[in-house]
Amino acid sequence: MSEEQARSGSLAHRVPELGALELLLAVARLGSLGAAARELGITQPAASSRLRSMERQLGVALVDRSPRGSRLTDAGALVTDWARQVVAAAEVFDAGAQALRATRDSRLRVAASMTIAEYLLPGWLLALRAGRPDTAVSLLAGNSAKVAELLLAGEADLGFVEGLTVPAGLDSAVIAHDRLTVVTAPAHPWARRPRPLTTAELAATPLILRERGSGTRQVLDAALGAPARPLIELSSTTAVKAAVISGAGPAVLSELAVGEELATRRLIGISVDGVPLRRDLRAVWPTGHRPTGPARELLSLTRG
Amino acid sequence: MSEEQARSGSLAHRVPELGALELLLAVARLGSLGAAARELGITQPAASSRLRSMERQLGVALVDRSPRGSRLTDAGALVTDWARQVVAAAEVFDAGAQALRATRDSRLRVAASMTIAEYLLPGWLLALRAGRPDTAVSLLAGNSAKVAELLLAGEADLGFVEGLTVPAGLDSAVIAHDRLTVVTAPAHPWARRPRPLTTAELAATPLILRERGSGTRQVLDAALGAPARPLIELSSTTAVKAAVISGAGPAVLSELAVGEELATRRLIGISVDGVPLRRDLRAVWPTGHRPTGPARELLSLTRG
DNA sequence: ATGGGGACATAAGGTGGTCTTATGAGCGAA
């Protein structure tokens, strides 16, 4: 993700900043530079200049201007679609960051395991905001034990965990499933195997693993019927991914965590015969205290 | 995607700019502010100040500084993961934009249909760049006929199309599949149906459609056995999505186009009984002229 | 035909953010 692009300045020098991308989206939607400027709360000359420098930066004409409005060029339509992806990722970032900031005085306090906080919760928060714009949500992340502790101490209203078991004292509802996937670097011999790996082969191979106690590792041990053999133990999903990409060896990771890498083929998913590497994602709350109000609202968004 | 966040300044005011996010990723990876600064080609004080303003902007401490290095805080780890998603989207943007710019003097000229150019090609280009950093790729987007025309005129080396049929004069290889999905707004009655829609129901319902001649619409007509009934006809996938979200009615769209909306539940996918809404995505080239060199390289990345 | 109003472009000037250089302070190892 990082070396060869230093060649001509970093990403930030080649990709317009978020404000410019938002402007482009607004122009595409409204069909007018001036109208887009008004929506963003800037003046029309500012929008004009900003769009022009974006076109200069990209070396592509994005918008056809005319005395009666502006329309995207063909290239502009493509760029706008890519820009939409960047803005969507920024919205996820924003939703998450807002929840982290508002640790105090929030109407809904959520505790979640890392994987859920990372990949799913911001999306739910965006959906929640769309329906109930005034709900301030705060987010605390930790492992299952930490989530349980926060809920039982009354410091969180709703929790999300991903382990095999539900911590004592909590009721739960399964809200989704998550498959674990065996992944390797594209150059790894497994990436060219004609047929699925067997459970025995997987169990016999040293793997790059998260530290003992992580939810992913629990599920893996259970599925293999024996503790997985560690090649290295690392402390974050990200570190594991980096190690796999660099060719250190295979790993078993959540589908959620490797979606993008599989799509861009930096990682290759290896199919495995007969291992049910599936785990439940659950919402949890103190026994008897069924979620109400905003917590109930959020819960209903996660079903499916 | 757009109204309620105007409340406290636009996204660009609440999300750090790309350079700051890249800095955060570098700090996370290298464990040192100064080392991250060197990697990005800026001075250490600049990195220090930039990181500090990001923390002020977000209202969250991201990094624990010490005289012998810096480590992410718990919140910092989450923010870094969200930042990684934004940066990844920016890399896709950049890969696409570079290909659009380099319309002349490129070693590999690719012509692709809109859906492929939008959702898949930038990822392939990133993977290609990782393996062959010096391959300049140019991209031309258009419908199947346009792709065929460019290939036959020798103005493109490799094409990608998504229709049901392969244009005359071209050889092809199926590289992936794409499922079409019926989608509605969450409030639509279909979203709460206990069981799958029947083909007949779908065929009898007026739908929001792309204009006649689009690849998506061809496949839909074929699957229904009769032309779909239009409720409105719109000119871009994005416009169709916006109409569905606003509650205008159901639509049938590529899985690729609605992945994010389904995940955040702004759209609901409706299952349909017995309609094979599947289409092939194909690489194409002039009959006899098998792809060689960079084209062959790119093609091999798309398999799977 | 002719003015009004919408569209976008251009010019000139202010402002703020972000970079640089220069320096200081804490900690650990030789």
Next chain:
DNA sequence: TTCGCTCATAAGACCACCTTATGTCCCCAT
């Protein structure tokens, strides 16, 4: 103790962006 690494702070330069003010083009309505 001294060197090397870490990060922080201060002062100044610079640049990018925004605003205000104006000009041009085109369409429509009077």
